Each structure stands twice: as structure tokens, then as C-alpha cells.
Amino acid sequence: MRALAASLGALALLTLPFWLANPYHQHVVIMAGIFTILALSLNLLLGYTGQLSLGHAGFFGIGAYTAALLALSWEWPFWLTLPSAALTAGLAGLGIGRLALKVRGAYFVLVTISFAGVISLVSINWMELTNGPLGLPGVPPAELPWLSLRTKRAYYYLVLLGAALTYLVCQRVVRSRLGRAFLALRENEALAESVGVDPTRTLVAAAVLSAAMAGLAGGLYAHYTRFVSPEVFLFSYTVTMVIMVVAGGKGTLAGPVVGAVLFTALPEALREAMAWQWQMLAYGVLLVLLVFFLPRGIVPALRIHRVRAPALPAPSFLGEVSEGASTAPSERKMLTITDLSVAFGGVAALAGVSFAVRPGTITSLIGPNGAGKTTAFNAITGYLRPRRGRVSWGDVALTGRRPCEVARRGIVRTFQKTSVFPALTVRDNVLVGLHLRGRAGVLPILLARRAVREEEARLAAEAESIMAGVGLGHRRHETASALPYGEQRLVELAVALAAQPRLLLLDEPGAGMTGGEKERLIELIRRLRDGGMTVLLVEHDMRLVMGISDTVIVLNHGRVIAEGPPAAIQAHPDVIRAYLGAAARA
Amino acid sequence: MDAFLQHLVNGLVLGGTYALLGIGLTLIFGLMNLVNFAHGELYTLGAYATFAAVALGGWNFFVAVAAAIVVGAVAGALCERVLLAPLRDESIDTTMLVMIGLWIALQNAELLGWGGVAKSIPHPFPTAPLTLGPVGIAPLRVFVVLTALALIGLSWLLIQKTRLGTAMRATFQDRETAALMGVKIGRIHTATFAFGSALAAAAGALLGPIFLAYPSMGDLASLKAFSVVILGGLGNLAGATLGGVLLGIAEELGAGYVSSGYRDAVGFVIIILVLLFRPSGLFARSQRIG
Amino acid sequence: MLRLEAVRAAYGPVEALRGIDLEVGAGELVCLLGANGAGKSTTLRAISGLVRPTAGRIVFDDRAITGAEPSAVLASGIAHCPEGRRVFPHLTVEENLAMGAYVRRDREGIAQDLERVCTHFPILGERRRQAAGTLSGGEQQMLAIGRALMARPRLILFDEPSLGLAPTVVETTFAIIADIRRQGTTVLMVEQNAYLALQMADRAYVMETGRIVLSGRARDLMNDEKVRRAYLGG
Known part of the structure; x- marks a missing residue:
């Protein structure tokens, strides 16, 4: 048809x-x-x-x-x-x-x-x-x-x-x-x-x-x-182009075509009836009306949902990850942070923080509000330039590298607030996560080279297995922003995992999750670790942290105040003081 | 040297009105996070309102200028209530498209209403220039620069010394906390947009009699206002004032010593250079209104 | 004086409050404790109108203020001293204080209160014309408290007044809050420094993931193992 x-x-x-x-x-x-x-x-x-x-x-x-x-x-x-x-x-x-x-x-x-x-x-x-x-x-x-x-x-x-x-x-x-x-x-x-x-x-x-x-x-x-x-x-040429794209539907392939044909033909058809000033006036009014009443344009408004082919059964994604990580045990590197300092307008957010994350462990970074945990994440992954100190991964220095360069070395972070690509489908979210797994450049893409097509097929298969692994297979064609909160957090995880991290930094992954969802999350993080991945976690849910971590590092006022296994941390007087206050007499 | 002084004086006249345009826009841009492409149309509106009042209504010129400012404020308030208030939580791109639409619609409405022929706005000043040593300046231009300075002073008083002005600055700095203090953010938006529009209309009412009133006069005015805002730094009142004067002088000197054909390129080049090399504006260290 | 009945609130798809019942009597100092992300700040924000509850009722002095605009809540007598102080950095100290009295129209009363605040916090008096952003953290906290007082509230909500402050400054801040309460203003306070807060409070509520899990007299909670667990797990 x-x-x-x-x-x-x-x-x-x-x-x-x-x-x-x-x-x-x-x-x-x-x-x-x-x-x-x-x-x-x-x-x-x-x-x-x-x-x-x-x-x-x-x-x-x-x-x-x-x-x-x-x-x-x-x-x-x-x-x-x-x-x-x-x-x-x-x-x-x-x-x-x-x-x-x-x-x-x-x-x-x-x-x-x-x-x-x-x-x-x-x-x-x-x-x-x-x-x-x-x-x-x-x-x-x-x-x-x-x-x-x-x-x-x-x-x-x-x-x-x-x-x-x-x-x-x-x-x-x-x-x-x-x-x-x-x-x-x-x-x-x-x-x-x-x-x-x-x-x-x-x-x-x-x-x-x-x-x-x-x-x-x-x-x-x-x-x-x-x-x-x-x-x-x-300038009216530019304005005409903008109207065509906005009216037709920006971000669609057919939209600009529809818009261009419509807005070339329509004014010509109206030429007899209206002076061109009237037409331009109408363009202006139309643009305003479009924003109010048809913000996404004609084509998306007309689009009927097509029935898609049912998805293929996919292998377990967790198996995939452990396989990928275990094939390269020699690549297990230590993350070392030395004397890291960050200041915001004179206020020290991190004041000389040093710690190491041993390969293949789950390490948690905890501390009261404003202790500097997320700042540490940002400085490690290149979102912030530290004032002083070094971050190294094995023997490679990460300090001063841009986030995309850090990611290229297998270090992937998530964000505190839910962070997905809202308007993309779950599948496309995951495919973006696979960005570094493909290498097609502009020219081969334009020429539709065979290698490009094969790569696309490979990435699509990987995306399927990742979605299946986190239990999002049935959501693959849904828009990420339309998912319930817990599943959005899973999408976020899937995007990070698609990048095949060797070190995964999770910023409050459990925030806002219900008890059952947290259980699944804990299970997932454990299995990632068992598969050889190193995990660094910032989390406020102490039950989660204490239950899962090999090592806990406590930050307060931008400094490390304690480091050790969970049980020792829970009993540590400095930690109790940091969390519950100085007047502890109980 | 004499020519240089003359350019300087002409630049100052131009710069005063650019500053008016820039102050209005920097408030709107800074406070409402809105790229107001219709700003120049309020400028056009000011010029035509003056023309209508003087040439058609037979009003006194000074009353007409004052009336044009009021018309600008009312039109601004209306725009904000009708077009922007419903879109307050939308992205900056969405509101920008609306303002582009408004710009095109208003400009062509003016074209339809007044025709494409430029109108000269009658004014009561003698044409013979006043001479001060080597520099000649038309009395009308003296009036323009003094009025512009007075309006800049008034704006400063409004922003710095009144309850409304303090609330505007507070909102600019921390919207949520301002709301906690009981500030009604919606009203602040309307007031800001009306105020900025009034200043744009004032600039049009002042420059219109020097040049001419024509429908597309707002295009360049918008761009110049943007270069002033970018030069001065977002939301920086003193920066916009200084930036306006600098732009006016730079244009006059450019036209005088380089090429008059590239006069309008000065603003463009400023936008490009400042954004690329000093995006927070030239005067980022001086005190911001916010 | 203030009563919350089964209040729920959400940010987008995340439910932050899952049915909060809470009461503050006139003249009381009540504390809201709990780990980060438990919903304490959201509770305060729901009261002051920054967050619109999705269900439940908030009653102040027998009048429902559920979902009211922040300006209306303030006008009814509740001031909110937000987390992180949030002074207006480029406004002077005096302008900041004036903003606190924004909803008031009695010029003389405002001028008097301005003087009173400046006497009470001499450091603010000395720096009246200075931009608030140039003050130290502790001074900014004084300013934030002074600003809240300028509305002449009958109830003040404090959100983490000790956050990011040096220990000596924390003590001063708490002394000021105790003082405010002694002079007859009711206080509802969110605080992570649990033991210090419990020392001065009459009663306290402990929150966990959007619910109140524990409540009682401050003295009793002081020795309750459950409080420690709410913060540190285990």
C-alpha cells in the first residue's frame, strides 16, 4: 500500500x-x-x-x-x-x-x-x-x-x-x-x-x-x-524558511517539504486576493497561531501510528555485559583521585579530596547535603575543571579532559536528576548510548556504504539486548518522557550501560524509586560488579548504600572524613556527628 | 580634529537613543529570558504614534512624544498579557518564535496602515544648527539627547529606588525567593515588558523626527538594541547605557572614517566579536541591575 | 495553628510527599527530621505555596491555604526562610530586608522593624548599604532570618538553617531561632543536624521517603535508635 x-x-x-x-x-x-x-x-x-x-x-x-x-x-x-x-x-x-x-x-x-x-x-x-x-x-x-x-x-x-x-x-x-x-x-x-x-x-x-x-x-x-x-x-527569505519548517513540522523529514510546498503555493494562490503585505502579515499571525495551537507542526499532527513488527527475542543483557568486561581483565584500572579541589566563587566545594576506587568493587560516596559528592562526580568526568589536584584512570590523567573524551576511556556517569533524551524513543535513547560503539563518519553515511548498514544492524541488535536486559523491551517504541518515573531511571541506566563503561558513576540512582524498584536496582548493580565493572555510587538511601557497598567513603564540607567497610562507617563517631549533629549524647 | 568632534557629538545623539533601546531590551532579556525580536517594532510604533499625533492630530510635539511613550507601554503590556503570559513555562525557543511572528505581523500591519513611503515627522525646532566652536548641532538633536538622558536617569531611579524596581531586580536574581517574599511574578513580567516597550517607543519618537518614519525602521533598531545588550552584558543597566553610547559613536566614526556603506555593520561585528570572545559583555565586572 | 492533612505532592512523575499529617501548635517549636530526599523541604514548600499539593489539606488558623499563592500564604502570616539562605546577592542588605516586607504597606511599621532587625543583628546594621552577596555565610544567614522577620510572621518555616555553616555560626543561628520562638513566634524547622535541633525543639517528626515514620516529644526522640537509623540505615 x-x-x-x-x-x-x-x-x-x-x-x-x-x-x-x-x-x-x-x-x-x-x-x-x-x-x-x-x-x-x-x-x-x-x-x-x-x-x-x-x-x-x-x-x-x-x-x-x-x-x-x-x-x-x-x-x-x-x-x-x-x-x-x-x-x-x-x-x-x-x-x-x-x-x-x-x-x-x-x-x-x-x-x-x-x-x-x-x-x-x-x-x-x-x-x-x-x-x-x-x-x-x-x-x-x-x-x-x-x-x-x-x-x-x-x-x-x-x-x-x-x-x-x-x-x-x-x-x-x-x-x-x-x-x-x-x-x-x-x-x-x-x-x-x-x-x-x-x-x-x-x-x-x-x-x-x-x-x-x-x-x-x-x-x-x-x-x-x-x-x-x-x-x-x-531577511524575509529566512523568515519564510522558518515558517515552512515550523508549520510543516520541525524535526521530521516530510515536514519541511510539506511546509515548503504549502507556503510557496498558498501565497501564489492568494496573490489575486491579497497584496503581499497582507500575506506577510498573515505569515506573522500564522507563526504565532502555530506556536499556540499546532506547536509541533502539520506532519506530526497528521501522523498515524504505524504498527511495528514484533521485536525479536533477545539474549540476556547482563550476560552480555559480564562477557564484555571479563574478556579484558587486564584492563582493570584503578581510579585515583589526588588532592582534588574545586571552589565556587571563593567557597570551597572540595578541599583536597583524595581517594581511590579499586577495580571490580562497588564504592559509595556519601555525606550530608552540600558535602561535595556531585561536585566530585563532575570533576572526575570533566564537567568541571578542578582548581587543583589530579584524577587518573590507571596511568592516564583525566584531569582537564572534556566529558566526551572521558567517556571514550570507558568512564560513564549518570545524573542526579532524571536525565534521559525526553522526546526520543527508548530504543533511540539506547542507540545514543551506543554512540561510541559505532564509527561511521559523514561521508560513508552519505554514500550509505555497506559497512555503515552492517554497523547499524549490529547496533540495533545490541540495543535490543540491552533493553531486554533492563526490562524495557516492551517499551522500545515509547517516548522516554511518557514513561513512569521508575522506568525513566531504567532508561537512564540503559543509556549509560550501552556505552559499555568499565567504570560506572551513578549519582543517586535510587532517588524517588519505590521499594521494589530499589531491590531490582541493587540486584542490577551487584551483577554489574560481578561481571567485572567498577561502580562508584552517590546515594542518600543508607540502606541501599550499606547493603551494597564494598567500601564507603564519607565526605563532609569538601573533605574525606572516613573511609572503610559499611559496618565500620555506621559506627564511626565522625560520621554520626556529620549526619546527626555535634550534640550527640545518645 | 574638528570633524572628529563633530562625529563624536553626532554619535552621542545616536548613542543616547540606542541606550534607551538597549536598556529596555536588556531588562526584558534579563528578567524574562525572552529574545524579544519585536523590540524594534515598538520603536517603529513610537515613531508612527508621534507622526500620527503631530501631523494628523495636530497635537503639540512634546505632548505627542509623551503620548507615544504611553502608547508603547500600553502596547507592551498588552503583548505580554496576551502572547507571553500563557507561554511563561515554555522554552526560550518557543517564545522567540512568537516574537518573530509578532515582529513580522506588526511590521506589515504598519506597512499596510501607513504605506511604504517614509513619513517625515514635523517638529517645532529651528533647522539652523547651534554652533559650539567647531561643532554644529541641530536644536532638535539637542532636545533628543537631553530627553534620552533624562529618560535614562528616570529608568535608573525606577529600577534602583522604587518598590517595583527592587522587586524587579529581586525577581531577576532569584525568582523563587522573590515569590516567597510575596512578589507576584506575573505582574513583574508585565511591568517589565511594558517598561521596556515604553523605552523603545521613546527611542522611536525621538529618532523619528531626525530621520524618517518607515515601516521597516525597526529591523535595524532591534539588531542595534541586541548589540547594545550584548556589549553591556545581560541585565546590566549601566552596561547598556555605556554600550549604547559606544555603539553610537563607533557607528559615526566608522561611517566618517571607514565607509558609510558599512555603518550598520558595526553593530553586527560587535555582536559577533563580543559573543565569541567575551560572552558576558564588556562590562561584566560592573554592577548589574540584577 | 498549622495543620497538614494527608498532603501529597509531586514533581512531575515523582511523588515527593505521600500523605503527610502534621500539626504545629501556637508557640511551639517543631522539628522535621530525616535523611536527604525524604521530603522535608517539599513539605515546607507545599505549605508556603511554592509547590501545589496534589491532594490533602493545609489549614492555618482554621483557614484552608491549600494551593494558595506564596504571596497569599505570606500575607496570612507564614514566612519561609529557604534552604541555602537565598539572599538576593546584588541587592543591598537594606533592600533585602525591604523585600521581606514586600507584602506590607505600613511604611512606618516597616521602618521600625528595619531598625529593630538592624539592632538585633548589629552586623546587618553596619552593612546596610553593602551588597548581600559580599556577606559571609553566617551573615547571609542572619540576613535571611532578618528578612523573614520583616514580614511580621506568626509562623516561620526554617529550611536547614545550619546548612554549610561553621559550627560556631550554627550555634549562633540556633540561639537566634530559640530567641525568636521565645518572643512568641511559632517555628517549624527542617534540620539535618538532628541532635542539635532536638535539643531545642518541643516536638519532632521524622520523615522517610515522603512519609512521616516517627513523631513525638523531642526529648524522647533524642534517645530513639530509630532516628539514627533513619539517617544512617542499618
Whole structure:
């Protein structure tokens, strides 16, 4: 049924110019194609990484000028100018990405706006290159020795090809390891880093791809209208793209296409009835209304839940873990913390903490509120730069490394507050956890190499076995945020375990769990340890801590006040004083 | 040297109004965590309100400017109540999209209402410049810079010395504890947005007569306000004042000595450079309003 | 004076309070004890309106204040001195104190109380114009207490007043709280320094995972092995 619909759709797209005899209608369809590319491009950033670029008209314009200048000055044919347009815009994306992605959210928006503003001013003022406000007329049409794409009907196919290619690229990327990393960063950057996603590299990759697509659209536009002027940088182009993506459904593949077609065709259809100012006014109002009434866009609102194939029975995940860990007993390393000090605005959160975590043990870090436990976790895993001291893993120094680099060495942490990728399914959560287990790069992903497909299949199988192991198999297609709290904590564990830690740092895993859930948690942690994993635990539930730990380390006011087996700690006078107060007379 | 002084004086006039725009935006940005892309439209509204009152209503110019400020405050309060209050718990991206929508809608409404032709706002000042040594300055510009300074002073008094201002600063620093003190956070939001909008409208009412009133005048105003906020640091009142004056002077000097075509690039370059190299603003160490 | 009946509260999917019954009589000093994460702070936050209970009733002076806005709770006479002091760091000491009296309109009364607080805590008087963020931890605690007093409450909720303070400062803080109570203000206090708190309290409740598991006279709880277990397990 779906195949039939798809073939009918393809047939309709391929024969469209023959149905539309009116050149004006053909023009509208071509513009819809160009805007489809633009919307797909913006969606890659806004929809998948969550970063809104309001500088996309800048990349579009760069592409248009590149194609026009190459064709005019050096008489390059279009099949060279179009890739060059994409390449130049991609390079601009690389530059902006490397610079601007230091900042996020609102600041990223402002940097991209400013970038487009500067580029636009350059195009107006650099007369020698761009001919200033007069623009570049007479851009040659797209011609091949044996075929002219001068007519609208012929050009349609070029645009269709470009749009199809862009769609394909987007599809391959978002369904790959890279695309999952985009989503992971959008959903929860700290968690993504904890399982080894490198935020900078990943976001720059997204910016380059997105800019290159916008550049391609610019090139297609230049050869089509055969005239390029600073108007290509008009902010209203960017606004139109944003509306298309938001209305169609950001973070979906079909959304931008639907949005682009709708918002190219609709205004043209209304042209007779409404002046364009009215249309822009309507756009503004529509954007506001969308946020209020259809915040996720048209496509997600229309989507009907498809029935998925039943899952395969999976082997026990715990067996898997012990196997993985026991094959490398020589890799058992000691975590050593020496004289670790962290201060927040003059207040010492950690004042020279030293301890070691022996391999293959469960060690708990306890202490009253504000003792510095989570700070210690943050300093060990690279989320905080200590003021003084060292953290080493075996003989490798971890101090000063970024969280994703720490994760690469097999040290994975969880977070105190429940931390999942909320909008992703349980399966995708786990697949992000498997990030470091795959190695597919951008190019192989785009080319859909066989190795990439095999890797995906392997990761999918591993994800299944991990979900089965923590008892989430039946939830695989549910959105993480929709799960009850206890199961969200299990998802969190599954994500961490997917990263195959050799040292697992758990920050209050039992918080908010019911008695039964805690029993399961204790059982799970024990079996991880028995499988060879080292576990460092911060936990407030003393019953849990005392029941499970090999060693307990007590922090108070940023210092270690006691260390030893649980029974000794429970009777330790300093510990009792730290917890129950100085006036202990009982 | 004479030319330099002249640029400096012109920059100061411009800078005073930029500071007004920046103070309004920095309060809104800092307190409400809202990227207000519609800020420039309130500026436009201020200019057109003055135009309507003077040219069509035949009002006294000074009354018209005051009325424009009131119109800005009312429009701001309305926007906040209708569009932003229901979205208070939404993410910054969501509210940003709403403000982009409002920006486009307002701008095109103005275009429809007033037409695309720029309007010149009549004013009662003589056109002959006052000369102070080598520097000439039009009386209107003197009025603008003095009014801007007075409004900046008033804003400072409001923020620093009144019960409302203290509550605004407290909310900015620690929303939950402010609520524990009995501050009604919703009202603080409305007041802040209305106040910021009034300042934007004031800037429009002041600059409108110098330049012209046209529908898209708010676009650059928004961006300049953002560069002022970024230059001064988020929520930093003194920083926004200083940042505004600096931007005004930098633009005049840039236009005078580099190229007038790149005048508007100064703001963009400031945004890019400051965000990349000193994201907390140039004056991060000075006292914040919050 | 204050009564909680089967109060439940949740943060998202996590139920933090699973039915709390608690009573504070006029003039009493009552302590709420328990390990971290037991729900003590949430109980205070539910009373002061920062968290809306999902079930149950909160009654103050025979008036239901369940789910009321924080400003309304404060106006009815309950001040909340939050965990971690939470002074407004960039406001001056005096402005912080003025914020404490935000719901009041009697200018003269406020001015008098400001003087009284500054006399009572001379260090605050000396630093009136200084930004609160520059004060030491102990001074900030004085300020937070002074700020709560500025509302002229009949009941004050203290959340972990000893948190992060040096032992001598903890003693001073507790002496101040005892003093406040002596002057007729009722106190409900959450504290992790259990033994010190029990020494000055009349009665206490012990919480564990969102429930009250133990209650009684402070003197009796002092020697109760169950208290120790609530903190240290075993």
C-alpha cells in the first residue's frame, strides 16, 4: 500500500510539468522545489540539533553569488557551479559553525543574524566583485552540450533532482549515528556528552551540511532567475524558511517539504486576493497561531501510528555485559583521585579530596547535603575543571579532559536528576548510548556504504539486548518522557550501560524509586560488579548504600572524613556527628 | 580634529537613543529570558504614534512624544498579557518564535496602515544648527539627547529606588525567593515588558523626527538594541547605557572614517566579536541591575 | 495553628510527599527530621505555596491555604526562610530586608522593624548599604532570618538553617531561632543536624521517603535508635 502510494507520488512528481501548461504555474513549482531544499537545510539545524539559524539567507546568497560569479567570470558550466555553490556555502558554514557554536540558543541566533547582515552589507558595498546594489544580470542558463535546461519545464527536473538529493542526504543523516547525535544534543547535551558525543564536532558537521544545502539552493536560484542581487540576502527569505519548517513540522523529514510546498503555493494562490503585505502579515499571525495551537507542526499532527513488527527475542543483557568486561581483565584500572579541589566563587566545594576506587568493587560516596559528592562526580568526568589536584584512570590523567573524551576511556556517569533524551524513543535513547560503539563518519553515511548498514544492524541488535536486559523491551517504541518515573531511571541506566563503561558513576540512582524498584536496582548493580565493572555510587538511601557497598567513603564540607567497610562507617563517631549533629549524647 | 568632534557629538545623539533601546531590551532579556525580536517594532510604533499625533492630530510635539511613550507601554503590556503570559513555562525557543511572528505581523500591519513611503515627522525646532566652536548641532538633536538622558536617569531611579524596581531586580536574581517574599511574578513580567516597550517607543519618537518614519525602521533598531545588550552584558543597566553610547559613536566614526556603506555593520561585528570572545559583555565586572 | 492533612505532592512523575499529617501548635517549636530526599523541604514548600499539593489539606488558623499563592500564604502570616539562605546577592542588605516586607504597606511599621532587625543583628546594621552577596555565610544567614522577620510572621518555616555553616555560626543561628520562638513566634524547622535541633525543639517528626515514620516529644526522640537509623540505615 505504501509502496503504491510512493510510486504514484513519484510518477506525479515526474510528470508534473506536463500537467501544468501555464508557465506561471511551472514557475511556482520550481520555486517550491528551491524552497524545499532551503527548508530541509534549515530543518537539519533547527529541527534536529535544536539550534535556530536566522542567517540562512546568508548561505543561500553565498551560493547564488558563487554560482553567478563562476558562470559569468570564468564561464563555468552549471554542473560545476552548483557543486561549487554548495561547497562555498559549506565552507562558510564551517567557519560560522566553528565560531558560533561556542554559543547556543539565543546567542547562536544573534550570531547567525549578524553573519547574514554582514554578508549582505558586503554584497552591497563590494562593487568590484558584486556590482553592488545593481546586482549581476545575465547569469548564463543551465546548458549541457546535448541538452538545454533553459525552459522552465526542463529546469524543473534539475530542481527536482536537487531537492530529491537533498532529501536523500537528510534522510541518510538523520537515520544514522550522526543524526542520533544531533537529536541527543538537542534533547540533553550533558547526557549526550556523558556517553561520548562530541558536541562541537557534531554541531559543526550539522552546520556544514545545512549551509551546503542552502548554497545549492542559491546556485539553483541563480541559474533559474539568471539575475543575482543583494535581495537574495533578504531577511524575509529566512523568515519564510522558518515558517515552512515550523508549520510543516520541525524535526521530521516530510515536514519541511510539506511546509515548503504549502507556503510557496498558498501565497501564489492568494496573490489575486491579497497584496503581499497582507500575506506577510498573515505569515506573522500564522507563526504565532502555530506556536499556540499546532506547536509541533502539520506532519506530526497528521501522523498515524504505524504498527511495528514484533521485536525479536533477545539474549540476556547482563550476560552480555559480564562477557564484555571479563574478556579484558587486564584492563582493570584503578581510579585515583589526588588532592582534588574545586571552589565556587571563593567557597570551597572540595578541599583536597583524595581517594581511590579499586577495580571490580562497588564504592559509595556519601555525606550530608552540600558535602561535595556531585561536585566530585563532575570533576572526575570533566564537567568541571578542578582548581587543583589530579584524577587518573590507571596511568592516564583525566584531569582537564572534556566529558566526551572521558567517556571514550570507558568512564560513564549518570545524573542526579532524571536525565534521559525526553522526546526520543527508548530504543533511540539506547542507540545514543551506543554512540561510541559505532564509527561511521559523514561521508560513508552519505554514500550509505555497506559497512555503515552492517554497523547499524549490529547496533540495533545490541540495543535490543540491552533493553531486554533492563526490562524495557516492551517499551522500545515509547517516548522516554511518557514513561513512569521508575522506568525513566531504567532508561537512564540503559543509556549509560550501552556505552559499555568499565567504570560506572551513578549519582543517586535510587532517588524517588519505590521499594521494589530499589531491590531490582541493587540486584542490577551487584551483577554489574560481578561481571567485572567498577561502580562508584552517590546515594542518600543508607540502606541501599550499606547493603551494597564494598567500601564507603564519607565526605563532609569538601573533605574525606572516613573511609572503610559499611559496618565500620555506621559506627564511626565522625560520621554520626556529620549526619546527626555535634550534640550527640545518645 | 574638528570633524572628529563633530562625529563624536553626532554619535552621542545616536548613542543616547540606542541606550534607551538597549536598556529596555536588556531588562526584558534579563528578567524574562525572552529574545524579544519585536523590540524594534515598538520603536517603529513610537515613531508612527508621534507622526500620527503631530501631523494628523495636530497635537503639540512634546505632548505627542509623551503620548507615544504611553502608547508603547500600553502596547507592551498588552503583548505580554496576551502572547507571553500563557507561554511563561515554555522554552526560550518557543517564545522567540512568537516574537518573530509578532515582529513580522506588526511590521506589515504598519506597512499596510501607513504605506511604504517614509513619513517625515514635523517638529517645532529651528533647522539652523547651534554652533559650539567647531561643532554644529541641530536644536532638535539637542532636545533628543537631553530627553534620552533624562529618560535614562528616570529608568535608573525606577529600577534602583522604587518598590517595583527592587522587586524587579529581586525577581531577576532569584525568582523563587522573590515569590516567597510575596512578589507576584506575573505582574513583574508585565511591568517589565511594558517598561521596556515604553523605552523603545521613546527611542522611536525621538529618532523619528531626525530621520524618517518607515515601516521597516525597526529591523535595524532591534539588531542595534541586541548589540547594545550584548556589549553591556545581560541585565546590566549601566552596561547598556555605556554600550549604547559606544555603539553610537563607533557607528559615526566608522561611517566618517571607514565607509558609510558599512555603518550598520558595526553593530553586527560587535555582536559577533563580543559573543565569541567575551560572552558576558564588556562590562561584566560592573554592577548589574540584577 | 498549622495543620497538614494527608498532603501529597509531586514533581512531575515523582511523588515527593505521600500523605503527610502534621500539626504545629501556637508557640511551639517543631522539628522535621530525616535523611536527604525524604521530603522535608517539599513539605515546607507545599505549605508556603511554592509547590501545589496534589491532594490533602493545609489549614492555618482554621483557614484552608491549600494551593494558595506564596504571596497569599505570606500575607496570612507564614514566612519561609529557604534552604541555602537565598539572599538576593546584588541587592543591598537594606533592600533585602525591604523585600521581606514586600507584602506590607505600613511604611512606618516597616521602618521600625528595619531598625529593630538592624539592632538585633548589629552586623546587618553596619552593612546596610553593602551588597548581600559580599556577606559571609553566617551573615547571609542572619540576613535571611532578618528578612523573614520583616514580614511580621506568626509562623516561620526554617529550611536547614545550619546548612554549610561553621559550627560556631550554627550555634549562633540556633540561639537566634530559640530567641525568636521565645518572643512568641511559632517555628517549624527542617534540620539535618538532628541532635542539635532536638535539643531545642518541643516536638519532632521524622520523615522517610515522603512519609512521616516517627513523631513525638523531642526529648524522647533524642534517645530513639530509630532516628539514627533513619539517617544512617542499618
